[in-house]
Amino acid sequence: MMAIGRKEREPFVIQHADVATGDADGKLLHDMTIVVGSDGRIEQVLPSNQAFVPAGYHCIDATGKVVAPGLINAHTHLFAEGKMMKAKTVSPRQEQAAVALLHSPIGKAYMAAKVKANAKTLLNSGVTTIRSLGDVGYEMVALRDKVDADEVLGPRILASGPMLCIPGGHGDPYIALSSTTPEEARLNARINLEHGVNVIKVAATGGVTDAKEVGVAGSPQMDEASMVAVCEEAHEAGVIVAAHAESAAGVKAALRAGVDTIEHGSPMDEEIVDLFLHNPRSLRGFSGLNSTLSPCLPLVKIDQEVLGISDIMRSNSEQVTDGMVQGARDGHQYGISEGVGTDTAMGLVTQYNTWRELDLLVRYADFTPAEAFHAATQVNAKNLGIDDATGSIAIGKDADLLVLDGDPVADLRFLEHPQLVVARGWPVWRPKVKHMEEVDSLVETF
Known part of the structure; x- marks a missing residue:
């Protein structure tokens, strides 16, 4: 696991993404921008044409991607x-x-x-x-x-x-x-x-x-x-x-x-x-x-x-x-x-x-x-009593986010390989896991 030390998070913006809200009805919001501050919390969730990008924030273009709660x-x-x-x-x-x-x-x-x-x-x-x-x-x-x-x-x-x-x-x-x-x-x-x-x-x-x-x-x-x-x-x-x-x-x-x-x-x-x-x-x-x-x-x-x-x-x-x-x-x-x-x-x-x-x-x-x-x-x-901090993408909550290739409601397998994982504002770039092929092939059978 990567050591962080005590360096400050870099504030960032995910632009032009669709947002899978996690609502029970599967709501998907189109062309949204999410702004995350240096404290790791979400500052804005707005349509991209309404969002304000502060100076010094790292910008990530997520056109064609879906952002979902972790x-x-x-x-x-x-x-x-x-x-x-x-x-x-x-x-x-x-x-x-x-x-x-x-x-x-x-x-x-x-x-x-x-x-x-x-x-x-x-x-x-x-x-x-x-x-x-x-x-x-x-x-x-x-x-x-x-x-x-x-x-x-x-x-x-x-x-x-x-x-x-x-x-x-x-x-x-x-x-x-x-x-x-x-x-x-x-x-x-x-x-x-x-x-x-x-x-x-x-x-x-x-x-x-x-x-x-x-x-x-x-x-x-x-x-x-x-x-x-x-x-x-x-x-x-x-x-x-x-x-x-x-x-x-x-x-x-x-x-x-x-x-x-x-x-x-x-x-x-x-x-x-x-x-x-x-x-x-x-x-x-x-x-x-x-x-x-x-x-x-x-x-x-x-x-x-x-x-x-x-x-x-x-x-x-x-x-x-x-x-x-x-x-x-x-x-x-x-x-x-x-x-x-x-x-x-x-x-x-x-x-x-x-x-x-x-x-x-x-x-x-x-x-x-x-x-x-x-x-x-x-x-x-x-x-778990932590819905004030996580579970959805909302202003004031921790930035626990996934960047996916598609809407998980349309196909749950989009959750299998996230392109980016963010935990409390800390990004995991190009996340990878080592698979156990024997196990995966067995669970696929049913």
């Missing part, structure tokens, strides 16, 4: 790249040794370099804001602080630190702190907050990737009282809470506890819909949804032998995937605030393919391309 990925992990997942058995002793290595000085240095490289990939792919939801330690907090201080160029980061779970539950022991009582769960939330996290994640149910038995995925794990304690602690600090939940029972318990976003989801009944729309315990009175279709669909759509996954993982995937897809459809139908997260680092979920989640929402969850792009920009910004 993408927001609300569910990332940066500890891996998203390669193929192969079945392997790890003994308790091997697991303990691996955890000890990750938390050693060498492991911490390795992980710091890893998340920095993966954040660069996300940024170069057009993602200008990320939320991490399950980290090895507090390496994402450290990277966020460097980005915020303009020491390195990167996406805006909401960092969770380790997720919170029950002993042996989802995420334990690699990326989680475990607890058995509400008091212990509250303490773990405080530990994360003291380390500077600005989001917290709980595991309301088991998951697919680390389940050791069939039926674990979606089974209730952290109890409602413990999740209430976590939400109370986080909300007092103004921090939102996300919940991994892959069954109706887990979703209901998490929403009743007051979580602000549900990750993955399940089919919805009237109680679930009502809690999403009007959640009195959540920080802002409603809860959002990130269906994360990117990690679950490959596990059931691609031949098991090709993937190399275990029978346990395949079975657990089959048990929860249909429910997650139905939950995405239900959320769309009932007007729930449904955003976009991909669960990067999971098998076949690369750091550079955020645009594919939008495509999956269109193919499997009844979204229009305009609605999917809206979800990845304005809706995500609202759900």
